[in-house]
Structure formats: structure tokens, C-alpha cells
Amino acid sequence: METTAEIGGVCGAISNYNTGMAQAFGVPAMTMGQPGHCAYTYWQGITDGWRLRNGIGGWWLSTNGKIYKPGYTLHMMEEAQSYHRSDYILSEKLRLATLLADPSKHFQILERSTTACPFNMNAWFNLIAMSRETGENKVACYTKTSCCAHQQSLH
Secondary structure, rough: OHHHHHHHHHHHHHHHOOOOOHHHHHOOOOEEOOEEEEEEEOOOOOOOOOOEOOOOHHHHOOOOHHHHHHHHHHHHHHHHHHHHHHHHHHHHEEEHHHHOOOHHHHHHHHHHHHOOOOOOOHHHHHHHHHHHHHHOEEEEEEEEOOOOOOOOOOO
């Protein structure tokens, strides 16, 4: 922080510093690119999920985060499959249901998939991709999920 104060820094310096501080204390964190900006996210725990900070446009505009890198995805999927197996299986069943479901239900099904197990990165990737394709900014509403909070089945 002293160096940043001495030589200056804007969004990238702030986001990288805060990401490093969180990681130094064992908190999963990563920088996230936004148009002309650098934000960061950190894991607030099962109850509160991922928190976006220093952002200018919310989750919708956040891309290129380390969340997409194989090492990080591997860790999250290992967490899902090892410690939350039944939640992960339900989440995957819901995610795969979008292959057969009415396209108008895809977002609702994927939202339930990420709620069933927020460690299922494939469900998040599908949800984000679908949101971008449709131009709907709904992803930010579902960052507070619980791995054990199963919602009632679709009507």
C-alpha cells in the first residue's frame, strides 16, 4: 500500500492489492476485468458467496477473471465433488436439463443449478454465457447462494 501511495495507482493497483491481501489470509480472491477498468472479487463464505468490489458495472461487465483459468476451476470443482457431492449431482442434473427444456426456462433452471451448488463452475459458465447471449443482466442477483439451500422443483 505504501508503494501505491508513493507512485500512485488506480483501479488495477487497488484491485490487485486487495486481491493479494485476501489471498494472503487464505481467502479465495481474483481480479476481474471490466471495460477500461479492473475490479476484484473474493469469497465471503457459503452464506454470502462471491462479492464483487471496486466494480463499475456489476457482474454483468466482469470478464477475464482468474475464475476461468483451469487451476482455479479445478479447485472449485474438486470442492463441489468432494465435499458437496449430493448438491453437485443435483446441480449437474439441473444444468443438463437445459439440453431438453424449453429455452424460456433455461435461465430459471441454471439459477437453481447454481443455488443447489455454487461450486459447480460449469453451471456458472452456462448461466453467464446465456445471460450474455440474451443481453439480460440477471447474474448479479444470484451471487448469494447456499450450497445446501435446495429450492423447490420447477413448476
